[in-house]
Amino acid sequence: MLEDEVLKWQFKCGSSQALARIYDKYVDSLLTLAAGxxxxxxxxxxxxxxxxxxxxxxxxxxxxRGNLKAYLTTAVVNRVRDRIRRQQRRPAALNEATxxxxxSQSPEEQLVxxxxxxxxxxxxxxxxxxxxxxxxxxxxxNMKFREIARLQGVSIxxxxxxxxxxxxxxxxxxxxxxxx
Amino acid sequence: xxxxxxxxxxxxxEFTFAAGSKLRDRMLTRALxxxxxxxxxxxxxxxxxxxxxxxxxxxAKLAVAAAILAAVVLSISLWNKSTPAAYALDQTIxxxxxxxxxxxxxxxxxxxxxxxxxxxIGMDGRQVRYRQQNPPWLIExxxxxxxxxxxxxESTAVYRSDKQAVILYDRKDMQYQWVxxxxxxxxxxxxxxKILEENTEYQGQPAHKVWWPYMSAECYIxxxxxxxxxxxxxxxxxxxxxxxxxxxxxxxxxxxxxxxxGAPVTSVPQWLLDEESAQANKGQAFHDGSVAFAxxxxxxxxxxxxxxxxxxxxxxxxxxxxxxxxxxxDLAIYNYNKEFDIWAKSxxxxxxxxxxxxxxxAYACSGNLEAAQADLQACLPDMIRTLRTPSGGQMFEYAExxxxxxxKGKLTDEVMVIKMINRLRLVSGQNFxxxxxxxxxxxxxxxxxxxxxxxxxxxxNVTFDAPPVVxxxx
Numbered sequence: 001m002l003e004d005e006v007l008k009w010q011f012k013c014g015s016s017q018a019l020a021r022i023y024d025k026y027v028d029s030l031l032t033l034a035a036g037x038x039x040x041x042x043x044x045x046x047x048x049x050x051x052x053x054x055x056x057x058x059x060x061x062x063x064x065r066g067n068l069k070a071y072l073t074t075a076v077v078n079r080v081r082d083r084i085r086r087q088q089r090r091p092a093a094l095n096e097a098t099x100x101x102x103x104s105q106s107p108e109e110q111l112v113x114x115x116x117x118x119x120x121x122x123x124x125x126x127x128x129x130x131x132x133x134x135x136x137x138x139x140x141x142n143m144k145f146r147e148i149a150r151l152q153g154v155s156i157x158x159x160x161x162x163x164x165x166x167x168x169x170x171x172x173x174x175x176x177x178x179x180x
Numbered sequence: 181x182x183x184x185x186x187x188x189x190x191x192x193x194e195f196t197f198a199a200g201s202k203l204r205d206r207m208l209t210r211a212l213x214x215x216x217x218x219x220x221x222x223x224x225x226x227x228x229x230x231x232x233x234x235x236x237x238x239x240a241k242l243a244v245a246a247a248i249l250a251a252v253v254l255s256i257s258l259w260n261k262s263t264p265a266a267y268a269l270d271q272t273i274x275x276x277x278x279x280x281x282x283x284x285x286x287x288x289x290x291x292x293x294x295x296x297x298x299x300x301i302g303m304d305g306r307q308v309r310y311r312q313q314n315p316p317w318l319i320e321x322x323x324x325x326x327x328x329x330x331x332x333x334e335s336t337a338v339y340r341s342d343k344q345a346v347i348l349y350d351r352k353d354m355q356y357q358w359v360x361x362x363x364x365x366x367x368x369x370x371x372x373x374k375i376l377e378e379n380t381e382y383q384g385q386p387a388h389k390v391w392w393p394y395m396s397a398e399c400y401i402x403x404x405x406x407x408x409x410x411x412x413x414x415x416x417x418x419x420x421x422x423x424x425x426x427x428x429x430x431x432x433x434x435x436x437x438x439x440x441x442g443a444p445v446t447s448v449p450q451w452l453l454d455e456e457s458a459q460a461n462k463g464q465a466f467h468d469g470s471v472a473f474a475x476x477x478x479x480x481x482x483x484x485x486x487x488x489x490x491x492x493x494x495x496x497x498x499x500x501x502x503x504x505x506x507x508x509x510d511l512a513i514y515n516y517n518k519e520f521d522i523w524a525k526s527x528x529x530x531x532x533x534x535x536x537x538x539x540x541x542a543y544a545c546s547g548n549l550e551a552a553q554a555d556l557q558a559c560l561p562d563m564i565r566t567l568r569t570p571s572g573g574q575m576f577e578y579a580e581x582x583x584x585x586x587x588k589g590k591l592t593d594e595v596m597v598i599k600m601i602n603r604l605r606l607v608s609g610q611n612f613x614x615x616x617x618x619x620x621x622x623x624x625x626x627x628x629x630x631x632x633x634x635x636x637x638x639x640x641n642v643t644f645d646a647p648p649v650v651x652x653x654x
Contacts, residue, residue: 057215
């Protein structure tokens with residue numbers, strides 16, 4: 001019951017249990033979101049780590065009036081966009097990033113996902129960034145087209161077009177792999 | 181389902197990553213370390229604080245207060261002129277966190293008070309104390325209904341004016357509520373509420389209009405306080421009630437029947453024993469009727485709901501529906517009429533769309549097409565509104581499945597829309613191409629076509645063999 005409101009208040013009062021609960025509640029969905037937006041699962045870990053560290057440091061002046069999940073989602077999206085902008089200025093292209101899984105690590109030390117989720121990730125990675133962002137924000141960030149349009153600085157129609165074309169590409173690249 | 185939709189579903193449901201246990205621990209440890217560092221580095225007060233020194237002088241205190249006030253007034257007026265703040269549902273949720281008292285007044289179509297309640301809410305969002313007052317005209321209609329109920333936090337007192345008696349229960353054994361758990365209702369507003377219109381009016385006063393699924397009603401929000409001022413036909417205010425509102429007192433001449441544990445053993449009057457026994461039997465019959473109805477055993481459902489009449493306002497409705505399925509349309513219409521009577525007697529809105537729909541179909545089956553047309557036409561606006569606010573169709577679903585009351589058979593928004601489209605096809609014979617496998621854009625066109633059809637006068641044409649939309653079988 002209104003758990004997030006209580007957590008926000010406890011967090012603001014400095015409760016480490018509240019921070020742990022918030023982390024536990026949202027870390028996986030934020031990791032999924034970041035992994036979907038980025039080509040590299042390790043970068044996704046870094047982004048989510050950064051978001052939680054910054055969030056933990058913000059307790060003193062924390063005055064969030066809105067929805068906690070939406071706040072954390074936006075924080076992840078903003079950091080991902082910053083990271084991509086930085087990478088675009090670097091010589092190495094995004095699609096040359098390291099593989100999504102570090103084979104040398106044990107499952108406990110890395111992101112865990114099913115083989116099927118991995119295949120979806122591979123397919124999503126192939127999409128142009130704008131299409132990928134529209135699809136991931138819509139389906140994993142539960143954002144409205146209007147909100148994505150505002151974020152991307154384009155019209156709703158453009159976002160819907162990106163979403164539709166992205167789905168078409170995914171359909172053809174998955175071609176029969178999608179479970180019925 | 182088209183492949184596109186499978187892709188969407190696959191991403192939504194199966195594209196998930198989780199942190200392995202060590203990664204999870206490592207990331208959490210870093211976040212907790214950051215929080216701890218932040219706590220340690222919080223600047224300690226050092227040296228004399230200017231504000232503190234200044235405030236020692238009473239004149240300076242006033243000057244500072246005036247300056248602060250002026251700044252606040254200035255900033256408010258500048259804010260008002262420059263940026264009309266957008267309203268968000270979270271603001272209402274936040275405002276509701278601070279509410280400690282609720283005053284609820286329900287009125288009938290003529291403006292008469294039909295229901296008045298006060299609730300004290302605890303810091304945890306739960307009901308602490310409660311008072312409900314039923315008006316005399318309602319008690320005349322239902323003499324055995326309590327004239328008043330008071331919960332003082334420990335006991336519940338039920339005032340029966342017909343028996344000149346106050347029955348005392350332990351609060352744990354007998355609790356009255358307004359809308360169930362308030363916290364759940366608030367959370368539902370946050371999760372599923374929808375802003376329908378900003379900066380509109382409610383009875384001449386500025387308000388935002390919001391759809392609140394839990395309440396199955398439109399709700400009006402005060403733009404200043406962000407608090408709901410009306411939900412459906414119920415008005416809300418938040419003042420502290422007068423002293424004694426939640427105190428249990430015994431009116432002169434009233435007998436006290438104390439049923440609390442540990443109370444002195446006294447003989448319970450026969451009328452109360454009879455009532456309790458009858459209520460228990462009716463309650464059981466209502467439950468058994470619901471199970472039989474949901475299982476398609478309409479003869480048994482009719483038998484049980486006949487016995488349950490008087491226990492719940494929905495009993496005549498489902499009795500009517502059981503007769504409808506048995507092909508006894510006159511009995512169905514008779515009981516649907518009783519349902520309308522109950523709501524009319526209690527001063528509630530007589531526009532029961534789900535009941536109009538059911539009675540309209542019964543009229544159509546019995547050959548009274550004129551009456552069928554009138555009933556079905558009356559419920560069209562609510563039916564079409566459901567296509568955009570699916571939770572508006574909850575009553576239609578409940579009407580078809582009494583087990584929803586027992587937490588079974590709740591439907592998703594998507595299925596509720598499909599079922600409403602099928603009802604619309606049945607009563608209109610129209611088909612505007614809604615298809616669960618189609619894209620959101622295509623279905624948007626279908627919904628717009630239904631809205632246009634209604635705006636153009638949407639005439640009834642009951643078509644029992646209209647092909648239904650088939651729900652996706654995933």
